[in-house]
Amino acid sequence: MHDLFEFPADGDGLRRAFSNFPSGVVAVCAEVDGVPHGLAVSTFVPVSLDPPLVSFCVQNSSATWPLLERADHLGLSLLGTDQQAAAKALGARNGDRFRDSELHRGTGDAVFIDGASAWIEGVPEAQVPAGDHTVVILRIHRLATRSDIEPLVFHGSKFRRLLAS
Template structure:
C-alpha cells in the first residue's frame, strides 16, 4: 500500500506521525541545591557503547531542564509498566512532582525511582541545539536493571505495556 507523502502542515500533524513510533519512558532526576528536581522523557535512546552514551531531548521551553542540567550527576530511571502515574506527575507543569514519591539518592545526588526496569547514573557529556529542543548526550557512569520489570511504553499519546506476540515469546 502506498501513501502520498505530504509536507508537515501543522505541529499536531507531526505529533500524530511521531506518535506512531512507540518509545520507552524515563525519568531524569537529581538533587539540585538540596531540592529534588526531575522530569519525564519519551525521547530517550542509546547512542554509543564505546564510550557509553545515551541521549534525551528537552524542549527549549522547559522550566525544569535549566536547573536539572546543573547537577553533577543525573539519575535516569527506565520506568516500569506500573509507573504511568509517576510519568504523568513528572511531566506535569504544576504541583510538587515529588510529593509522596519514593526516591533513592546516590552519594553524588542522582535520584532514582524504585520499581523501575533499569537505572543509569549519568553525567552531561554534550548539548546540541536541535530545532525547538536540545539533544543532550549523557555519559553512563553506572547502571543496574531489574530483569523482572517490564518497561512502560509511550505510543499514540498514551501509556501502554508490552504485549508479546501470541506463541512467539518476547517478540
C-alpha cells in the same frame, strides 16, 4: 490496499506521525540545592557502547532543565508499567512531581525512582541545539536493571504495556 493519510510537516502533523512510533518513558532526576527535581522524556536513545553514551531531548521551554543541568550527576529511571502516575506527575507543569514516587540517591546529585525497569547514572557530556529542543548526551557511569519489571511504553499518545507474542 492500505489507507495512507498525509499530514503537513508542521507541529501537528509531526505529532500525529511520531505517535505511531513507540518509545520508552524515562525520568531524568537530580537533587539541586537540597531539592529533588525531575522531568519525563520519551526521546531516550542509546548512542555508543564505547564510550558508554545515551541521549535524550529536552524542550527549550522547560523550566526544569535549567535546574537539572546544574547537577554533577543525573539519574535516569526507565519507568516500569506500574509507573504511569509517576510519568504523568513528572510531565506536569505544576505540582509535586514526586508525589507518587519513592526516591533513592545515587552518586553526587543523581536521584532515581524506585520501581523502574532500569537505572542509568551519568554525567552530561554535551548539549546540542536542535530546533525547539536540546539533545543532551550523557556519559554513563553506573547502571542497574530489573528483569521482573516490564518497561512503560508511550505509543499513540497513550501509556501502554508490551505484549509477548
